[in-house]
Amino acid sequence: MARLTSSFLTLLLSSLAVLVKADTCSEVASTxxxxxxxxxxxxxxxxxxxxxxxxxxxxxxxxxxxxxxxxxxxxxxxxxxxxxxxxxxxxxxxxxxxxxxxxxxxxxxxTQRMDGVIIDQATGIVRAGPGNRLDGIAAKLQGTGWTFVGGRIGNTGIGGLILGGGLSYMSAQYGWSASSVIGYELILPNATVTTVTATSDPDLFKSLKGGGNNFGVVTTYILQARRQGLVWGGNVAYARSPTTDARLLKAVRDFTEYNTDPKAAVIVTAERTNINLIDSWILFLFYDGPTPPSGMFTNFTTAVGVPIVNTCRTRTYADLMAFSNWVIVPASIITIGTETIPLPSLSNQDILTSIHAHWRNVSSTVLAVPGIIASIAFQPFPKAIASEAQSRSQDLIDVPPDADRMILEINYSFLLPSDYNRMADTMEATYNGVRQRVLAAQQVGKLPDVYLPIFMNYGFYRQDYFGRLKPESRELARSVAERVDPDGLFRTRTGGWKP
The missing domain is CATH 3.30.43.10 (Uridine Diphospho-n-acetylenolpyruvylglucosamine Reductase, domain 2)
Known part of the structure; x- marks a missing residue:
């Protein structure tokens, strides 16, 4: 009996030890x-x-x-x-x-405590921790003459931005944000610290550019910064009308195809809400220089009419990043989805009109939802961005410069958790409707049949990110994930899309 009791006690103590060990929080705190x-x-x-x-x-x-x-x-x-x-x-x-x-x-x-930024003033090579946000890293680089090719909203963390690719005001000059990464300090799933470069592990290096959180934890991004002086930018807003719709949709279409100055960038956003019946267009205009060339943005300003708001001016890049945070809706549930579409020709401009009308129809069904703000952003993705990305570094997104495209960002924000499933269905109906219109237009030859990946940084969790990549990119990501994470630490125990 004593032997049995002793064996039972040993087993019990062993089991308790396993349970204690299984608590990561206690283990980290105590050891x-x-x-x-x-x-x-x-x-x-x-x-x-x-x-x-x-x-x-x-x-x-x-x-x-x-x-x-x-x-x-x-x-x-x-x-x-x-x-x-x-x-x-x-x-x-x-x-x-x-x-x-x-x-x-x-x-x-x-990663909040890992927010260091160290720059080699001679080369512009930056070592930045993942705890940085875009406004923070821009402020730290202010005065150095260099900047990071980041996103457009200052509060964005650089970690998620870069691992998803990262679309920048400067992408027509330098490609994705990820295109400027020359090395990653990475903690592999087996807890090994390594530095990944294009020569040390080319497949892993490529997979980290558009592959998300599947390969470990990046603790330092080694970036090639770009020369930076004063910029010109801000927002222009117009009240919505059918005439304004037509002019701005044509303006963003024409800019995508005809603009030849890679320093210029635009985002054209339609926004509506039940708060004071707001129904408007908000434009993000940017020029990588103190003053844009004459006429650069005429189609977005004087050709449309007198704006309600115009905050465009010459400023530092750090100031622009800090200013951009007005777009974040506090104390709200936010959903973001996306679609990539081929740029319609001038003769098929009605496709953009149809997509915009579809968004208005779907968003109309939820305008009574408390706190609703609905928006759709038309973002140029010209051949120049694809060309710059491919010339600088291989990535999983791997878009060829064979056609001009647009990336659409669809946002719904609202207040109540009880509306989450309804709004998720609304989001799905919105991007699926865009996709159906694109496929239908491709079938009748009104749009070119080109590769249309989903942009990870804007993807909704129900969208099939890896399924929309090229098969060879998807297979590379899968094989690399299995190689570096054979036990599935990141593949099975974290959220996000999995290859």
Missing amino acids: TAIEVSTPLQVSYIAEQQEYWSTSCAALKPSCIIFPKNASEVAKVISILNTNSERFAVKSGGHSPNNEFASVAGGPLIS
Whole structure:
């Protein structure tokens, strides 16, 4: 009996030890000096508020871990390898897709403390931590004469932006944000710290450009910065009317095809809400220089009429990034979806009109939803962007410069969690309707039959990101993920699209 009791006690103690070991938060807190924050602590509460969407903030991690460097991240990953907990890694928290950078009941690794920016003034090579946001890195580089080819909204974290590709005001000059990466300091799923370059591991290097969070944790981005002086930019807004619709849709179509100045960029956004019956167009205009050439943006300004608002002016790039944060809707659930379309010819301009009308029809069905703000952005994706991206670095997106395209960004923000499923269905109906119109136009020869990947940074969780890549890109991502993560740490225990 004593022997049986002793054996039972040994088994019980062993089981309890496994259970304790299985708790990443307790293990990190008790065996390392890494900062661990629990739900009642101020740092935990503050970090949970740093999501663009309240649906992500509503997912409560068991703790938030704040590593300060690569070795600390490696320790956390090593501990995660001893258990089966789901976890997430967060850069800026701008992805509104639940569990892409958020988690319920498991540990959240926040990169907030890894926000260093070191620049070699002679070469423009920058080492930047994933805890940086675009406005932060722009401010740190201000005065150096260099800048990072980042996105358009300052509050965006550089980690998610770069791993998804990253579309920039300067993409016609330099390709994707990822095109400027020359190396990654990466914590592999087996907790090994390595530096990935085009020569050290070309397949992994390529897979990190458009492959998302499937290959480990990037702790430093080694970037080639670009020379930067004063820029010109801001927003122009117009009240919506059928005439304004037609003129702006034609203006953005013509800009995509005919603009030959890679320093110029535009985003043309239609927005509507039930708040004070707002129904408007908001334009983002940018020129990489203190003043745009005469007539550069005439089709977006004087040809349309007198704007309600015009904030365009000469400014620093850091100022533009900080100014852009007005677009973030506080205390709201946000959903973002996307489609890529071939640019219609002048004779088939009605396709853009049809897509815009489709968006208006679908968004009309949810205008009574509390706090609703609906928008669709028409973003030029000319051959120049594809050409610059391909010439600088291979990536999974791999768009050839064979046609001009547009990337559409579709946004719905609203207040109540009870409306989440309805709004997810609305989002799906919106981008599916765009896709159906494109396929129908291609079948009758009104649009060219070209490769149309989904842009990861704008993708909705229901969209098939890897399924829309070229088969060889999808297979490369799958094979690399299986090679570097044979036990499926990132492939099975984190959110996001999986190859």
